[in-house]
Amino acid sequence: MEPSTTAGVEKPAGKKAPLMSVEEAIGLVTAGVSALGVEQVAVALADGRVLAQDLPARRTQPPADMSAMDGYAVRGSDIVQTPARLAVIGESAAGRPFPGAVGPGQAVRIFTGAVVPEGADTVVIQENTSRDGDVITTTAPTAALRNVRKKGCDFTAGTPGLFAGRRLTGRDIMLAAAMDHAVLPVARRPRVAVLQTGDELVLPGTGTGQDSEIVVSNAFGLATLARRAGAEVTDLGLVRDDLVAIRAVVEHALSGEFDLVVSSGGASVGDHDLMGPALRAEGVELFVHKIALRPGKPLMFGGKGGVRVLGLPGNPVSSHVCAMVFLVPLLRALQGDTAPGPVTAPARLAVDITANDVRRDFMRARMDRHADGTVHVTPCASQDSAMLSVLASADCLLIRPPFAPAATAGDPCEIIPFDD
Numbered sequence: 001m002e003p004s005t006t007a008g009v010e011k012p013a014g015k016k017a018p019l020m021s022v023e024e025a026i027g028l029v030t031a032g033v034s035a036l037g038v039e040q041v042a043v044a045l046a047d048g049r050v051l052a053q054d055l056p057a058r059r060t061q062p063p064a065d066m067s068a069m070d071g072y073a074v075r076g077s078d079i080v081q082t083p084a085r086l087a088v089i090g091e092s093a094a095g096r097p098f099p100g101a102v103g104p105g106q107a108v109r110i111f112t113g114a115v116v117p118e119g120a121d122t123v124v125i126q127e128n129t130s131r132d133g134d135v136i137t138t139t140a141p142t143a144a145l146r147n148v149r150k151k152g153c154d155f156t157a158g159t160p161g162l163f164a165g166r167r168l169t170g171r172d173i174m175l176a177a178a179m180d181h182a183v184l185p186v187a188r189r190p191r192v193a194v195l196q197t198g199d200e201l202v203l204p205g206t207g208t209g210q211d212s213e214i215v216v217s218n219a220f221g222l223a224t225l226a227r228r229a230g231a232e233v234t235d236l237g238l239v240r241d242d243l244v245a246i247r248a249v250v251e252h253a254l255s256g257e258f259d260l261v262v263s264s265g266g267a268s269v270g271d272h273d274l275m276g277p278a279l280r281a282e283g284v285e286l287f288v289h290k291i292a293l294r295p296g297k298p299l300m301f302g303g304k305g306g307v308r309v310l311g312l313p314g315n316p317v318s319s320h321v322c323a324m325v326f327l328v329p330l331l332r333a334l335q336g337d338t339a340p341g342p343v344t345a346p347a348r349l350a351v352d353i354t355a356n357d358v359r360r361d362f363m364r365a366r367m368d369r370h371a372d373g374t375v376h377v378t379p380c381a382s383q384d385s386a387m388l389s390v391l392a393s394a395d396c397l398l399i400r401p402p403f404a405p406a407a408t409a410g411d412p413c414e415i416i417p418f419d420d
């Protein structure tokens, strides 16, 4: 099994195999990956989906010059000097435009969102007028062309407003809807199978309470990350450390129902680490690499036919961190996301920190936002790769690059904020 990273847990001695950098590993996992296919979804259901094609506006917005205020639509040249007296000849409200034109010396009562009538080019806000019957007098100067939203200032018909590869936010969806799209072309969701191996594992609530039992946790975290990255997830359950049993589940997982098989556990070099042999026996072309990251290290990936395979470590924190670093970018790439991540953010160290070794460290940490907007990060006291209580109490990963020198409080650093 993979060694834990707590002080006190022995590290393997002897000759060290060369480690692959995290960047190189992400590159290998996502190399040549493109979107799986396109489907149409209702705009209301497009949250988090990745746009499959550029999206041109189907309308111009605003569709005409429109008032940004309540007041009077006038000809700017009429109100150069205050007071100016103008005759009110009608009204333009949102959805109910004034049918005529504004001539010299005339005004039209207008409300926010209403079409500015022909002839008028300026809106005098009502606070700057006094009204007596059908006559208004301007009480403060208004510059020409004020308080009018020009036709097409937001977007114009035929011009793309959103681009292929964008993971849609609620704000994007507002824009898509306003551009008059009822359905959106998005990448189909990757179908992911998750399986967990280990003779010690029991499902929550099903154990007998023996000291040798471990209640599974990994698939719950993997499923959460995968779903939030846009995937459909099927949990294939627990598999014993038995080659025949693992092969049977792997065979099913590779049968075409899924685009990606994610395993946790059994990925190292112990006698009971059978995931690699089982995958190979089922015809998976598999690469096993020791990655220069902590927590984690052994990582398997490969594929058979159109099905990809990602083998993550069993230690719960390692499984989760490796999923954030490798699985989430892979799933996003499988949807054509042009920014698959992992998405990092700048921060500052809240405490002094020692120099790092060869492995890129993803330390569980907590953020503290200061009044000036800077985020200050404190690593959790324990960085044990098995401790879920620490993982749950953290709200970000603090990234320590390989061979980073010792740093002091206030130094800049990079983090991956948890969004789950």
Ligand code: AMP
Residues within 6 Å of the ligand: 001, 002, 196, 197, 198, 200, 201, 214, 215, 216, 217, 218, 219, 264, 265, 266, 267, 268, 273, 313, 314, 315, 316
């Ligand atoms: P392995 O990678 O199979 O050697 O497992 C490493 C450690 O992670 C062992 O202590 C396992 O009990 C634990 N582990 C493996 N799989 C899971 C899982 N699905 N949920 C929680 N812990 C696990």
Ligand code: MG
Residues within 6 Å of the ligand: 197, 198, 199, 265, 266, 272, 273, 314
């Ligand atoms: Mg195991």
